[in-house]
Amino acid sequence: MKKWISGCFAIILFSTLAQAQTLSFTAIPDQNTARLEQRFGKVAQYLADILKIDVKYIPVKSYSASVNAFKNDQVQLAWFGGLSGVQARRAVAGSQAIAQGEEDQYFVTYLIAHASTGLQRSDAFPKSIAGKTFTFGSKGSTSGRLMPEYYIRQSFDQAPKSIFKRVGFSGDHSKTIALVQSGSYQVGAVNFKVWERELKEGKIDTSQVQVIWKTPTYVDYNWTVRGDVDKKFGKGFTRKLQNALITMHDKTLLDSFPRKQFIKADNSMYAPILETAMNIGIIEK
Amino acid sequence: MLKTSLLFVSIAFILLFAADLEVTTLNPWQELQRMAIGAVVxxxxxxxxxxxxxxxxxxxxxxxxxxxxxxxxxxxxxxxxxxxxxxxxxxxxxxxxxxxxxxxxxxxxxxxxxxxxxxxxxxxxxxxxxxxxxxxxxxxxxxxxxxxxxxxxxxxxxxxxxxxxxxxxxxxxxxxxxxxxxxxxxxxxxxxxxxxxxxxxxxxxxxxxxxxxxxxxxxxxxxxxxxxxxxxxxxxxxxxxxxxxxxxxxxxxxxxxxxxxILPWPMRRRGVLDGTMDVSFSSDSVWNWGKNILQTEGFDGVWNTIVLTQVVLVGTGVMTLIVFPLVCQHFQQGIPRRCSRYLLIVIRTTPEYILAYAFLQLWGPSMLPAIVAIGLHNGAILGHLTGQNADLIQLRADTPRGKINRYFFEVLPRVYGQFLAFLFYRWEVMMRESAILGILGIYTLGFYIDSAISDDKMDKAVFLILMTALLNMVIDTTSQVIRKRLKISTKLTTSG
Incomplete structure (x- = not known):
């Protein structure tokens, strides 16, 4: 039996050494997670063609899994949300945000409400949502959690749990819309991109669910790369990668994110996100 | 045995008032219908x-x-x-x-x-x-x-x-x-x-x-x-x-x-802020860190976990006592018995986590889906085991003819000790399940652990996991003490 075991370990060790130089990337699961591999597989192919290296997409189920994969060097590149990007860059010294979607410069969150609440669209923060049931998106989401929670705390000076009758985390933006539309929750916070896409696709019944407020703009999603990729893939790799991203014009690829196009970004743009996260205690200060 | 049973039943009954059992979805039947269609095709x-x-x-x-x-x-x-x-x-x-x-x-x-x-x-x-x-x-x-x-x-x-x-x-x-x-x-x-x-x-x-x-x-x-x-x-x-x-x-x-x-944040704080990643220790700040977690999340999580566990423990017991005659030869024969047996096998084969997930889709996040899921899963396991034990009983010559009398005056008294032993044996399993279902959005310990992980605070997550383990070990020990005191035993059991 000893032989068997040592054989197994030998195989394990050997295979670790034998790994080729592959750039792995991941993308946070923001909306429907079905067929992620198909969608992002094409992006991997695009990057592989331009960069002339193997590129592999690794699917993840949660924001924290993507951050951990980045920390572990299991992925060297990731399409993060604002918050997960900040968390990841804080944990991996030298890592940089290199690109963002055009829309990410002025991202907003919509508060949406079920028709039965009688809440109407307003410019001022709708204080009458107090006492209703409320759902965020994923716990680690910028647009589904961080920003709405920040504005809710600012308006009420209390934690969401003591403001609402019930607080939930739907898991993703599509689910938030579905839950508020079905009335399972009365109010919800949703990423404006996902809302508008689903509206266009005819998935939203506006007689049941309406936007009642939108947050001021903030920066959101970003492509972040580890600091050690130049050492690994050759000098100037980060710049080449950045170029490959901002020159991505194929609409089928961009629709996976969904963004009109990518533009350059850097770490300093995300300082407000870090501050907000510290402010409400998601990141410790 | 009766005293212990009644004690646990009354605890569960009182806690039931503290439990959040609301159905929050407006139209659960529609979703159930769609599930049923999926099951058929x-x-x-x-x-x-x-x-x-x-x-x-x-x-x-x-x-x-x-x-x-x-x-x-x-x-x-x-x-x-x-x-x-x-x-x-x-x-x-x-x-x-x-x-x-x-x-x-x-x-x-x-x-x-x-x-x-x-x-x-x-x-x-x-x-x-x-x-x-x-x-x-x-x-x-x-x-x-x-x-x-x-x-x-x-x-x-x-x-x-x-x-x-x-x-x-x-x-x-x-x-x-x-x-x-x-x-x-x-x-x-x-x-x-x-x-x-x-x-x-x-x-x-x-x-x-x-x-x-x-x-x-x-x-x-x-x-x-x-x-x-x-x-x-x-x-x-x-x-x-x-x-x-x-x-x-x-x-x-x-x-x-x-x-x-996994070191508590106060120990890493200075190093993170000045970029040196150094570690320092002061018992005061670490103590406050732990106290703060306990006060804001830990105690709430423990309380909800205990509420859910105790309700589920009794719920499982009730379900077991209802279903075991369906698979026991002294009450059922032939095809109905076989069908109930297959049904129990299917229920216990479905992981409770998946059951809970399905019920959550139907009813929305309250303790109700968790109670039903854990109760069903464990009830199916214990029903099967209790049914097997009851099969081994040699009925007395003057056993009551009526099934209800036979159940209450012959079979139940003879299997009750073993049933209770099985139930207490699975007590800590149910607690583990109660805690874990928090990941799905019920405010048990799992919820706070999942939150800590998604905030990338592994120190807090590990602290809360240690608490969960401790609670589990306490329940395991209590269960052993109770079983010893009641002198009940499962003998060798395959229900782990």
Missing amino acids: PDFMAVYAVKEAFLNTVVFAFCGIFLSIFMGSVLAFFFEWKPVRLFCAFIRAVHELFWALIFLPVVGLNPLCGVFAIAVPYTGIFAKVYAEIRQESDHSPLKAFPPHSSRVSQFFYGVLPAIYADIKHYSAYRLECALRSSAILGFVGLPTLGFHLETAFREGLYSEVFAILYCFYFLIASLKYWIKEKVSWIYVVLAFVFISKEVSLSWQNFTRFFTYE
Whole structure:
């Protein structure tokens, strides 16, 4: 039996050494997670063609899994949300945000409400949502959690749990819309991109669910790369990668994110996100 | 026995008022209808698309179970030694999903994470059960040994042959559990069936859900035909070869996690802020850090976990007492009995996590889905076991003719002690499940652990997991005390 075991370990060790130089990337699961591999597989192919290296997409189920994969060097590149990007860059010294979607410069969150609440669209923060049931998106989401929670705390000076009758985390933006539309929750916070896409696709019944407020703009999603990729893939790799991203014009690829196009970004743009996260205690200060 | 039962029933009754049982969805029936349609018209093409997840599920379970049998057997030899006993109690007190969440940042999203998540808690379980089997085995063969024979030969020639059948039986049962565990690991992101089940559930693709579930049942039902003792070695080796393709381990991640990331934040704070990543210690700030977690989240999580556990404990008991006559020969015969037996098998084969997930889709996040899911799953297991025990009873010649009288005046009194022993045996299992279901949005300990992990605060997550383990060990001990005091025993049980 000893032989068997040592054989197994030998195989394990050997295979670790034998790994080729592959750039792995991941993308946070923001909306429907079905067929992620198909969608992002094409992006991997695009990057592989331009960069002339193997590129592999690794699917993840949660924001924290993507951050951990980045920390572990299991992925060297990731399409993060604002918050997960900040968390990841804080944990991996030298890592940089290199690109963002055009829309990410002025991202907003919509508060949406079920028709039965009688809440109407307003410019001022709708204080009458107090006492209703409320759902965020994923716990680690910028647009589904961080920003709405920040504005809710600012308006009420209390934690969401003591403001609402019930607080939930739907898991993703599509689910938030579905839950508020079905009335399972009365109010919800949703990423404006996902809302508008689903509206266009005819998935939203506006007689049941309406936007009642939108947050001021903030920066959101970003492509972040580890600091050690130049050492690994050759000098100037980060710049080449950045170029490959901002020159991505194929609409089928961009629709996976969904963004009109990518533009350059850097770490300093995300300082407000870090501050907000510290402010409400998601990141410790 | 009656006093204890009534005490637990009244506790559960009082806690029921504290529990949040609201159905929050406006139209649960519509969703249920769609689920029913999915159940009738499963989409087996979807299964083909997730064939790799099937393979992963089986492979993780095989590797996990192999490692845990090996480690568990070794630890079983030292089980009389208290530190070993405590260590085993601790590693099995933490649910495999929590272990997966701990291993995820350490080894990354790769097969080793899944294998370890199964192997670690199962090692604790095997060590305990193997040691128990050995203790309760027939010691008479040992008397035939010459006085100075070595302990090794005593074991291999005197003990092992006597207990081998039991060990094999139990290990085979555990393989089934490991497959269930392996499947649900997908819910936290590992590439097993749960990954796709969660996606399909979330998007309401119930035809896919049921196709995957049906194939999973088939897999479990077919185990006994292709897992034969002599060839299981081949499977294990194949499984290890298979995972070795993707495995990568980094010592750096390991040390970073265990010597840095899980340290309480106040110890790391200065280093993070000035960029040196140094560690400093002041007992005051660490104490306040812990106190703050307990006050804001810990106590609330513990309270909700206890409420859920106690309600579920009694709920399971009630369900068991209702269903066991359906599978017992003194009450049912022929086809109805067989049908109820299959139904119980299906329910207990469905992991409680998946049941809870399904009910959550129907009713929204309150304790209700969790109570029903854990109650059903455990009730099916205990109903089956109690039914088996009741089958063994020789009815008295003057047994009541009427089934109701027979149930209350003959069968129930004779199986009640054993039933209670089984129920208390599973008490800590139910607590573990109650805690873990927090990940789905019920405010038990799992909710706060999941939140800490998604905020990337591993220190807090580990602190809360330790608390969960502690609570579990307390319940395990209480259960042992109660069983001893009531002088009830399951004898050797395969319900772990």
